[in-house]
Amino acid sequence: MTIGGRRVADDTEAYVIAEIGHNHEGSLERAEELFRQAAAAGAHAAKLQKRDNRKVFTQDMYDQPYLGRNSYGPTYGAHREALEFGRAEYEHLAQLAADLGIHFFATAFDTASVDFLMDLDLPAIKIASGDLTNTPLLSYAAKAGKPMIISTGGASLEEVRLACRTILPINDQLAVLQCTAVYPAPPEMLHLNVIQAFRREFPSVVIGFSGHDQGPDLSSVSYGLGARVIEKHFTLDQTRPGSDHHFSLSPAELSTLVTALNRAHRALGSEVKTPLxxxxxxxxxxxxxxxxxxxxxxxxxxxxxxxxxxxxxxxxxxxxxxxxxxxxxxxxxxxxxxxxxxxxxxxxxxxxx
Missing domain, CATH: 3.90.1210.10 (Antifreeze-like/N-acetylneuraminic acid synthase C-terminal domain)
Known part of the structure; x- marks a missing residue:
């Protein structure tokens, strides 16, 4: 597949996504610094999450009390709205990403968010694990014509097959990421060998790894198994309130990840055994x-x-x-x-x- 002019395939380095999500905490200034640090660490893309909260959640879920250390509002809906960027912020960050020389895109959680992101002409679109079985959203996003990246946390192989059968007849620019929907995920729950199973099952797509594990080290293992898109959550401070900060990579860890993945690419070399x-x-x-x-x-x-x-x-x-x-x-x-x-x-x- 090709994202923003960058080719991603078996013979390339890993395409590294710094998943910022809502670790900006609703602050554009903090988001800017996250983009700068992601670029400085060598990531190829910075990614946010986009929701039309009124359409994504039932009224009961939107209105339910949401109190505690990770809350940014008295109800879950108010919490989500406090973390949501609008068009002005997205346009500003798109220009910043271009200036920094990295890609910028987001996960879309609903069709209105797909339209929002595509109107900005972002270079790719992500679909989260929770929407892997949301075939209407998969089909709608595929029709946008941008490269798609889908995570597979909590899914069966048959559900991953269904997602691919939904997308590929419409859009052949697809990456399927092995993922475990546990935050953080201990090593024994990562099941990185699924990467090899995905490569056999879906030979026409790029396979990757969305890692909710702590630290950068196991992503190099995933690259060795054939993952070429690597997504890791990213923060400026792992002690901040919020559900993602504690298992996200710090800037230093993201830099270590990129360096290790580039070394892994060089180390894999040729399949031909011959004396040097x-x-x-x-x-x-x-x-x-x-x-x-x-x-x-x-x-x-x-x-x-x-x-x-x-x-x-x-x-x-x-x-x-x-x-x-x-x-x-x-x-x-x-x-x-x-x-x-x-x-x-x-x-x-x-x-x-």
Whole structure:
């Protein structure tokens, strides 16, 4: 797939998304700093979340009391509205992202939010795990014609198949992310091997990892398994109130993540096993060649007991010893001197003459 002109495929580095969500806490100034820090850490995209709260929640859920450390309002609806950016903020952040050289897009939780984001011409659209089974939203978002990224937390394989069957006939620019909807998710709940299963099941799409685990280290494992889109929550302060801060990456951790993923890309290299020029000095020192075990006269018919295998490894490799056994030496060979087929003739040739 291609996001904002950046190609994402098996042979590329990971595409890293700094998932800010609502860690800006409704502050445009804090959102700006999150964008700057994400860019400085090497992320390729900064991502928010967009909801039309009146349409997303039932009236009862919107009006329910929501008190506690993580609350930004007395009811859940007031809390959500306090965290929601409007058009002016999105336009401002889109320009900031362009100035910083990173992509900016958001997760859409409803069709009105899809329209809002597409009217801004953002380069991609994300659908959260909770909407993986919301096929009307998947279809609507697919028709927008932008690259789509979907998370799969809490889903069965059949539900992921259904989502792909809904999107792909409309839009083939798709990334499917393995995800665990636990916050934070301990390592034993990540099931990173699902990445390989997704690669087999959906060979035409990009596979990725949306990590709710703490820290950056396991994302490199996901890259090694084939994930090419890596999404991690991002914050300026892990101690802040809010449901996401505590498991989000700090700026330093995000920088560590990007560096580690780039190293993993370089380390994977080629599928072809072949000796490297750079390995030659070590193999010269440590490798073995076939030499005479002791002084051998001309005409001697070689036996395995006449051969020794010693360093440096600049001669006939030991696995070629059968090319020597049973052949007669053309000339004397001193102990430790290298042996080669060119120094021998067939023993039968001697008897025949």
């Amino acid at each position: 020029v750079e390995e030659a000095p070590a193999l010269f020192k440590m490798g073995k060649k076939v030499v005479a075990a002791y002084d051998l006269p001309a005409g001697h018919v070689l036996r395995e007991s006449d051969l020794a295998f010693k360093s440096p490894g600049d001669g006939l490799k030991p696995y070629r010893l059968n090319e020597l056994i049973g052949r007669s030496l053309r000339q004397p060979v001193a102990v430790d001197e290298p042996l080669s087929p060119e120094l021998t003739i067939l023993a039968e040739s001697i008897h025949a003459s």
